[in-house]
Amino acid sequence: MTEHEDGLPPLDPNFADQFRRDDRRPPCQLYLISPLDVTGGFADRLKRAFDAGPVAAFQFRVKGVDQHEAAGLAEPLQRICGDADVAFIVNDDVGLAKRLGADGVHLGQGDGDPRDARALLGPAAQIGVTCHDSRHLAMEAGEGGADYVAFGAFYPTATKETHHRPEPVILSWWSTVFEIPCVAIGGITPQNAAPLVAAGADFLAVSGAVWGGDEVAAIRAFGAILNL
Secondary structure (H helix, E strand, O other), X not given: OOOOOOOOOOOOOHHHHHOOOOOOOOOOEEEEXXXXXXXXXXXXXXXXXXXXXXXXXXXEOOOOOOHHHHHHHHHHHHHHHHHHOOEEEEEOOHHHHHHHOOOEXXXXXXXXXXXXXXXXXXXXXXEEEEEEOOHHHHHHHHHOOOOEEEEEOOOOOOOOOOXXXXXXXXXXXXXXXXXXXXXXXXXXXXXXXXXXXXXOOOEEEEOHHHHOOOHHHXXXXXXXXXXX
């Protein structure tokens, strides 16, 4: 048996076929990620998306702007999330999350330690960590106090460059062994989401499938998959 690149033996693909979701675990929910451009009419699109069906969290993800400009872009979207009772998560930037009083922060592997984020943001913050296709990184994140771990990209995506392609079985393994929620990300659409839900994802993180077209129709289509 060969070892996976994170030093652990490979998972048996049949494990996913045998997986049964623990009834105590909430059903899979939707986690929206913003497009890089949130100017113009995006705030109205976000409202329409929230009106179309249940969304658990929204991640604010912009690049190439300073913190002052990012805060100005984020604040109206944060208010919309607050009105809709949707968690507002900042991508990558712990300082911006602190400045905004956001509900949490999502950390890539190069964005710092969840322990440091916790120290700055406090015990109530939701801290997520990108773990690509690595069980080792996910366990490290859990030990560091992360509130969720994100695996992906499961499918090809144009949203960001990806170098990792996990199999759905990693979601089954995580959900069986750990209580911390797991997020599936990467090219997820209403057409390909079902295997990830069946494998044990607690959240589907989606961006292009919603903002690349009619957000209302997309949210409703995801809702049908998730039985929301």
